[in-house]
């Protein structure tokens with residue numbers, strides 16, 4: 494009798510799990526979500542049938558695919574509560590003013606506020622009043638004046654989401670979606686140091702060309718019935734370097750300009766790479782570079798700059814951005830943050846982890862305790878799951894492909910392993926810095 498019961502229960506459980514799994518597959522869920530469950534469920538089913546005693550036991554020990562209220566689930570809910578975007582949030586009249594007031598020495602916006610949703614929503618839809626060349630640099634951009642007197646930058650799409658960028662770690666053109674993903678990731682890390690950015694598909698003819706300055710209009714042309722332009726930048730010399738809309742529709746991102754009254758100061762990154770072939774920088778050959786040189790050199794000899802470099806290299810490693818040879822701070826502000834501008838060279842290759850990006854951290858073995866704790870919170874696949882959910886309704890959605898999301902979790906593990914190695918080597922109190 495018992496034995497029959499066992500078999501019956503086993504069959505029911507198996508059928509249920511097969512049904513459940515195929516439902517998850519059919520409902521188009523992502524791989525991470527259901528691989529976890531596939532891994533966990535059969536084991537639990539066997540346990541339940543082996544240790545079956547009575548119906549109550551089965552009820553209690555029925556295989557659960559999600560354990561509501563477990564630690565992982567709690568971390569996910571609390572992060573989602575803080576960082577989800579409400580794309581229906583109302584737009585208030587003075588929203589640009591609100592965003593400008595947010596900017597301070599150590600952050601560009603609050604950790605969590607419904608008004609962030611408001612800014613994103615308006616940035617993705619505000620009428621464009623004027624359009625001109627970008628402000629120089631190597632990559633094609635358009636400067637926009639938005640209704641309400643707000644400046645912004647438009648960066649166009651060059652690649653489809655699943656384009657694989659190979660070659661040098663800094664190869665390829667800007668990835669517009671990477672700017673969006675880096676912004677939301679920076680929020681999950683509680684940095685508030687990546688300028689606000691949102692996806693937006695513009696009508697190149699009616700929204701840009703119609704309000705463009707004559708010098709921008711001069712760079713417009715058509716190719717195979719599509720409207721194109723090449724603007725002006727180091728790599729924008731003519732139609733060959735231009736970008737084309739599909740018809741008139743051009744996907745891209747809009748980045749909120751920082752308040753005009755704050756000037757930026759440019760710095761050479763102490764761990765910059767040489768872009769000349771064959772030339773190696775000191776950090777590439779000298780593991781004591783941080784200890785014997787950087788730590789004793791201004792402005793890295795006093796907080797907060799070196800810790801900002803640590804935070805930034807961790808973000809850069811997660812997203813695969815090997816192109817931060819310079820960085821910006823606010824000029825004449827003593828404890829200015831390192832502003833994490835220009836993240837377009839991220840998310841190029843999800844199948845490789847560029848360890849050299851992490852060199853500042855591996856050579857200094859230094860980290861804010863708050864950053865460490867936040868990274869810890871994002872382990873066990875929480876990072877990819879929350880980031881994916883936060884960006885689910887972004888105008889560019891899906892912002893990242895599944896391999897890129899999985900790469901984030903994999904790289905986070907590399908960072909945590911490195912942090913634990915440092916702690917073991919030098920003691921936690923010498924690694925984690927309280928502020």
Ligand SMILES: *[C@@H]1O[C@H](CO)[C@@H](O)[C@H](O)[C@H]1NC(C)=O
Nearest residue numbers: 599600604683684685863867
């Ligand atoms: C996030 O960072 C701010 C400092 O910018 C800090 O005041 C706040 O406590 C942090 N939040 C959490 C949950 O750690």
Ligand SMILES: *[C@@H]1O[C@H](CO)[C@@H](O)[C@H](O)[C@H]1NC(C)=O
Nearest residue numbers: 598795824825826827828829
């Ligand atoms: C910045 O630091 C310098 C010296 O380190 C000091 O003289 C100056 O008053 C500080 N400025 C502000 C705005 O705190």
